[in-house]
Amino acid sequence: MKRVDCQHCTHFRAAPYEARKDGCYLQKNMPSKQKDMYLDEQQIAGDHRAINIRGDCPDFEARAVDVPWWRRLWSLGA
Numbered sequence: 058m059k060r061v062d063c064q065h066c067t068h069f070r071a072a073p074y075e076a077r078k079d080g081c082y083l084q085k086n087m088p089s090k091q092k093d094m095y096l097d098e099q100q101i102a103g104d105h106r107a108i109n110i111r112g113d114c115p116d117f118e119a120r121a122v123d124v125p126w127w128r129r130l131w132s133l134g135a
């Protein structure tokens with residue numbers, strides 16, 4: 058079975074740029090979640106280390122690969 062890493066999952070957010078605290082932001086894994094963006098500080102992220110302790114989390118979704126700006130321009134024909 059392929060091992061998965063939370064750092065490469067779309068549900069993982071890392072502090073300080075993506076979230077206040079590192080963790081799993083998949084709704085079903087969060088002890089406390091808020092619908093509104095302005096209540097974001099009240100959210101409690103899921104403990105990604107405990108959830109994915111064996112590296113086989115079934116909810117893993119790979120992050121989209123960032124395409125460099127020059128390649129986006131290249132694809133537009135600029």
Ligand code: SF4
Binds near residue numbers: 116
């Ligand atoms: S625990 Fe699972 S769903 Fe959450 S960030 Fe890790 S791999 Fe993704």
